[in-house]
Amino acid sequence: MSGNGSIRIYFHLPNHALFLFSLTNIPNGCTISKHKFGTERTINIARYNFLNPFTLERKGITLKNRIVIPPMTERMAMEDGTVSRDELAYYQQCAGQAGMFISAVANVNPLGKGFEGELSIDDDKFIPRLSELAATMKTGGSKAIIQIFSAGRMSASSILRGKEPVSASAVAPLRMGAETPRALTEMEIIQTINDFGEATRRAIEAGFDGVEIHGANTYLIQQFFSPHSNRRTDDWGGSIENRLRFPMAVIDKVQAAVDKYASEPFIVGYRLSPEELEEPGITLDDTMQLVDALKQKPLDYLHVSQSNVWRTSIRDKQDDRIVNELIKDRVDGAFPIIVVGSLSTPDQVKKAADDYDLLAIGHEMIREPKWVSKVASGNEGSIRYSINVNELDELNIQPSFLEMIEMVSGGPKGVPLTGK
Ligand SMILES: Cc1cc2nc3c(=O)[nH]c(=O)nc-3n(C[C@H](O)[C@H](O)[C@H](O)COP(=O)(O)O)c2cc1C
Secondary structure (H helix, E strand, C coil), X not given: CCCCCEEEEEEECCCCCEEEEEEEEECCEEEEEEEECCEEEEEEEECCHHHCCEEECCCCEEECCCEEECCCCCCCCCCCCCCCHHHHHHHHHHCCCCCEEEEEEEECCHHHCCCCCCEECCCHHHHHHHHHHHHHHHHHHCEEEEEEECCHHHCCCCCCCCCCCEECCCCCCCCCCCCCCEECCXXXXXXXXXXXXXXXXXXXXXXXXXXXXXXXXXXXXXXXXXXXXXXXXXXXXXXXXXXXXXHHXXXXXXXXXXXXXXXXXXXXXXXXXXXXXXXXXXXXXXXXXXXXXXXXXXXXXXXXXXXXXXXXXXXXXXXXXXHHHHHHHHHCCCCCEEEECCCCCHHHHHHHHXXXXXXXXXXXXXXXXXXXXXXXXXXXXXXXXXXXXXXXXCCCCCHHHHHHHHHHHCCHHHCCEECC
C-alpha cells in the first residue's frame, strides 16, 4: 500500500507485458489507473453501480448515471400552462443530478388538460418558456425529457372551463365525483394523434432531448387500451388489437415528428401502468401483449409506473411474481426499462440497479434535490428523508405542489413533513 490511500499491484499477463495497477480511494468508489510501457488509462469505478454512465443503445445517447427523476406535476405553471418562474426555480434546484430528468406532464391539446397549474405544450406560444425549462433541466449534463399526454376522462369540466372531459367511451372513472366523459369522435381521435406529433415538434424546437409518451396512470392513452374505459365498437375498441390501435398510432406520429424535425438523436420513451383494479380492467396478460406491440416500435426506453419496484400483482393477490421481472423477461432486451416506486436510500437504489437498467426516484428527490451529489461525494449521512415545514420555501414547494404531493400520496405522509 502506498501513501494517500492508494494500492499498487504489479503483475504479468500471459503475453508477458508488465502491468501496474494502482487503486486510489475516492469518496464515491475507486479509480483504477493501468500503466503499460509508460501509458496510463484511468477507469473510474463508482462505489454504487447506479452512478455509472448508461447508454441508450438505439440512439447512442449516454446518460451520465442511471438515476432518473420521474415526471412529477408540481401545478406551478401559469393559468394558461406557460412555464412559470417558480417552476424554473424548482427544476433548477434538482438540475445536474440525474442522468435523465423527466418534466411534469404537459397537455398536447386544450381538452387534454388534467390539472390546474399543469404545463401545456399545445401551442407554439409556449415554446420560448419551454426552451428555458429545457435549458434548466439540461444543466450539468442531464438529459431533459418532457412528458406529454391528454388526461381524457381524468379531467373535469371545471378544469376545462365548462367543456366536457373526453375519453374513448362515455364511461366515468371509478372515483368520487367523477364526471361521465363524452366519447371522442373518429375525427377527434385522428386530431388527438396529430396533436401528439405537434407536441413532439414543439419539444424538439424547445431543445428537449426527448419526449415521454404518457401511456400510464389512467390517462387517455391508457383509457384507449383499457377494457373499462374503451367500450367502442369501431376500429378503436373491442379486441385487444383494436385497443392497441390508439397507443400505437400515437407512437408512430411522435416518431414521424422526430424523423421530420429532429436534427440530432432524440429520445422517445413510453410509460405504462401494468394493471388496473377495475373490472373489466387491464391485466398482466394484456400488458404482456402491449409490451409485444411496443417491441415493434423504435422506442428508447420503457418506463413502468408503479408504487413499489418489487410490487406483485394488484389484481391477483395469490400471484407472488414481481411485475417488473415479468415485464423485463418479456421485453427481453428490446429496450432499457426504467423502474420506479418507493426508492429512497442508496442501498434500495443499488438493489434495484442490480436487476434493472434505470432507476427513478420521485418523492425522495422532492425531499432531497441533491440526492445524487450527496451520494456521489460520500455525504450520505446528510440526505434528507423528511422535511420540516420551514424548509418548503427553500425547496421551492409552493402550496399547490404540496397539495398535489398529498393528493398523489394519499395524505401528508407523502412528503413526509415534520414540525407541523
Ligand atoms: C407530486 C407528484 C406528481 C406526479 N406527477 C406525475 C406526472 O405528471 N406524470 C406521471 O407519469 N407520474 C407522476 N407522478 C408519479 C411519479 O412519477 C412516480 O411514479 C411516483 O411518485 C412513484 O415514485 P416514488 O415512490 O419514487 O415517488 C407524480 C408523483 C407525485 C408525487
